[in-house]
Each structure stands twice: as C-alpha cells, then as structure tokens.
Amino acid sequence: MTKRLDVLRIAVAQLNPTVGDVAGNLAKAREARADAARQGADLVLFTELFIAGYPPEDLVLKPAFLAACERAVKEFAEDTADGGPGVIIGTPLKRESGTHNSVVVADGGKIIAERFKVDLPNYGEFDEKRVFQAGPDMPGPVNFRGVRLGIPICEDIWGDLGVCETLAESGAEILVVPNGSPYYRGKLDVRHQVVIRQVIESGLPLLFANQLGGQDELIFDGASFAISAAKTLAFQMSQFEEAVVTTLWKRGEEGWACADGPMSKIPDKEEADYRACMLGLRDYVNKNGFKNVVLGLSGGIDSAICAALAVDALGEERLRAVMMPYRYTSKDSLKDAEDCARALGCRYDIVPIFEPVDGFNHTLTQLFEGTKEGITEENLQSRARGTILMAISNKFGSMVVTTGNKSEMSVGYATLYGDMNGGFNPIKDLYKMQVYALSAWRNTTVPPGALGPSGEVIPKNIIDKAPSAELRENQTDQDSLPPYPVLDDILECLVENEMGVDEIVARGHNRETVHRIEHLLYVAEYKRRQAAPGVKITRKNFGRDRRYPITNRFRDRG
Helix, strand or coil: CCCCCCEEEEEEEECCCCCCCHHHHHHHHHHHHHHHHHCCCCEEECCCCCCCCCCCHHHHHCHHHHHHHHHHHHHHHHHHHHCCCEEEEEEEEEECCEEEEEEEEEECCEEEEEEECCCCCCCCCCCHHHCCCCCCCCCCCEEECCEEEECCCCHHHHCCCCHHHHHHHCCCCEEEEEECCECCCCHHHHHHHHHHHHHHHHCCCEEEEECEEEECCEEEEECCEEECCCCCEEEECCECCCEEEEEEEEEECCEEEEEECCECCCCCHHHHHHHHHHHHHHHHHHHCCCCCEEEECCCCHHHHHHHHHHHHHHCHHHEEEEECCCCCCCHHHHHHHHHHHHHHCCEEEECCCHHHHHHHHHHCCCCCCCCCCCHHHHHHHHHHHHHHHHHHHHHHCCEEECCCCHHHHHHCCCCCCCCCCCCEECCCCCCHHHHHHHHHHHCCCCCCCCCCCCCCCCCHHHHHCCCCCCCCCCCCHHHCCCCHHHHHHHHHHHHCCCCCHHHHHHCCCCHHHHHHHHHHHHHCHHHHCCCCCECCCCCCCECCCECCCCCCCCCCCC
C-alpha cells in the first residue's frame, strides 16, 4: 500500500532547451534534477516536450528523432532509481494510437505513467495537428507517492474540452501543467486568467510550469506560477530567467495548498518587451552557432536600438557596427552613429559606398537612358550597403542583424536585398513608436542579464531628430507616410485587430489615408515573405501568426 504524503516538494524546472538537441536537453534535465535533489525536492516538473525542445515542428515526422527522444526519457527514468526526486518530463511518443505530445512520469528507476495531450492547438503560431494526434482518451490522475496528480498539457487548460474538470472528477488532488506558452505583450495576465478559470471549474490548485528561451521567432518567457484553490497567486517565478525552484505543498482539511514558493517581481511592459527582444537575439545567435554579429549603424533610431540589443545580448566584443555613408548622409548621422558605437563600446568601422553606388549607376547608364532618377537609384544605395554587410558576414562568419521595424515592414518601406538582408531581426515586431519608447527606457535602465553598459547608450539626438532613410536630399519618412503615431494606430487596427475601414475611420482617422495604408499593407506581402525571422512581441506578428496570400486583390471598400 502506498504511503500517504501530507507534504510534497515540487521543483519547477524553468529551463531553456534547444529544439533537436536531445542529448543536450537530457544533460540539462539531469543537472536540474541534481539541483532539485540538493533542494530536497520529491518531484521535478519539466516543461512541454522538454526532451525534444518546443516546438519541434516537422522533426516529429522523423522516426529517428522520435526514437532518440524515447531513448533519452528511458535513460532519465532509470536515473530515478537512486532514490532522489521523481520526474515529469515532456516528450513526443509514438504509440499505436499515433504520435502524441506526451509526458512521462518516472520514479524508482522506471516510467510509472504516460499521458497524452488531448487538445491540440491549431491557431496563431501553433499547428500541432499537423504532426501530432490527440490523445485517444481523457487523461486520468497519476498516483505519485500517494498523491493523485492531474497532468494536463498546455492547451488542455486553454481549451474547452473540460480536461481539468474531468481530472478533478476522477480524483486528482493537484493539477501540474507543463507548458510551452510563448510571450507576447500582456501574456502573463492572460495566463493567470486562464488558470483561474480552470481552478474555479475544477476546485483544485494548479501549478503552471513554462518553458524559457528563444526558438526562432518565438520567445518563451518562463514566469511559472501557481494559483491556489482559493483563486489567489500562490507563487510567481521570474520572467526571462532560467531557474530550478522547489515549492512546498501541504495537505490540509481543504486539500492541497502551496505553503512556500517565490514571489518574483514581474517586469513592466517596456522592460518585458526589451528583454524578450534581447533573449530572442541571444538564443538565435548562440543556438545557431554564430560567434558574432554585424549590423549597419546609420545614425537612426532602429539601427541604434538593434546595436544596444546586440551588445546587451552578446557583449560589446561580439558586435561590429558599420557606418556606410553616401552623399546624402548627414553630418549629424555620422556623429550620432559614432557616439552610439562609442557609448556601447563595440567595434565601429566606416565603409563609404560612393564607389560601388556610382559604379552601379555608371553600369546602368545605357539601360536607364531617358528615365528620371528616383526610387531605383535610392534602392541602389541600400543594396550596396546590404552587399557590403553580407560580404563581411561571408568573410568573418558574422550574422547580419536586420534592423527594420514593424511599421516599415507593414507598408513595404524596406528594400529587398538591401536593408532587408540579414539573418535575424530583433525589432521586427515592434512598431516605430514602440522602438522610441524602448530606446528611451534603455537609456535609463540596464535590464537584468544585459551585458551592455549603463547610461545613455542611444544618443538623445537620435531619439529627437526626424527619422529619415537619407537616400535623397532632405528626405524624411513623413514625406510619404502619415506621422508614426497615426500610422502605427492604423496598422495595429489592421494587423492585430483585423478591423474594417469603417471601424478605423470611426477612431478619427482619415478614410483616404486608411485605404492607402491598407493597400500598402497588402502589396508588401511578397517582401515580408522574404524577410529574416524576428522576435514575436505582439499578439500577431508577420510570420507564424499572420498568413496572408501574396496574390490578393481584396480591399475593404468601406
């Protein structure tokens, strides 16, 4: 007969796995379990598909990958024969009923239970129905050392299938939930509300363990927590930081409750967005094996904040900033770029582009005879700069950081094979006004984990001056676009909120302007398909979240 426990110490492993690195993820899990054992834990809860890394996407279709994951969890289960903590760890499993997003529960040297995810998400950034089959049955509780644990997996608590309520009805005493819940602005409040709803429906306390780290466009921010049966926050782990934290649970007359756990401060929205961008850039560079990065430092706000993010994420020694002036580059921009590089402490090179641009123009003289100079000649400047950055990348193995913001990407104010060149864009999902807000914030604050200096790292003149691509004399962005506060609001209405023209006009915007911005948004789709990946910050980024056809004649005639 299993001895009844009245105290259970559950360690939450809020860690940063790497997709496909099965051996590395297993080693990380073993290290976390050893840490939890030193803390006196009875059980270690890992996050969704931890052994595989999340999301593994079409890797799940490879039999060799599934076999490697299953071997790893069996080895890990054998480790539990040492009398230390048991484990709950996520992995894909191939069974007669299909390939499942699963967890295994191991204790005493063996796997004591398997549970399959029932509710597979198929919206936004998720497309699990493509590679997984839903669990054939509703999961029942797992008896772990005399405590009946319900283990719904991520979407099982977000959807409406009643998984938590079913677990409560079949005897579960605590709900412990492994998650791969990506970040967007305000997401933690959404998670809290989702969990409170499940606590109300089930009457059980719920522990929400969330993955940490960057995976391509997605950022997993951790921020694991628990909500008590009384619907209060029982503990809150840190956001954007790896941790193995043991929480103390006690059985009382009203059931189980968390008696001890951390109560970490959650960052405000500017800090959270900045740290998400920083974490995304750091993990993309490091997990893909780049030693350093290079970017074009123009003296403008976008390249300046990207330079700050690169230094904060990777260190000053891993960033090379290159100013590439042409005849339209102002003295202010030359000074601002140099001041920014000096403040950040990174390497700074000046590579003029007079010769390559003039060479292109000379080469094309005969073909372009009889035409007026215009956007084509402006774009040659951008493409010369892009070619130089890619040459530096090829020669020295540096990844090019792309620096276009969401406002520009929305309306196509970016040059294919020019300023769009690069491997990753940390501000791809930030509108222009958000870039300004984060730049001002960074000048007053060094975020936790940042490797860059304190003080003003983005010169005030960069923030104050009118934005310009400087591709012709006295050019500013507002020559051809509405003011950025207006543009950004219209774009957020169109992109994030899928609002109609009439609704947007009702907010006070000019109808002709709204029609024009909608048109620019649609016709730039072909550019965005060729853009580098970048950090997801909003509820709907360009990429996983928003999948519009390139060939598209629809326009809202409202």
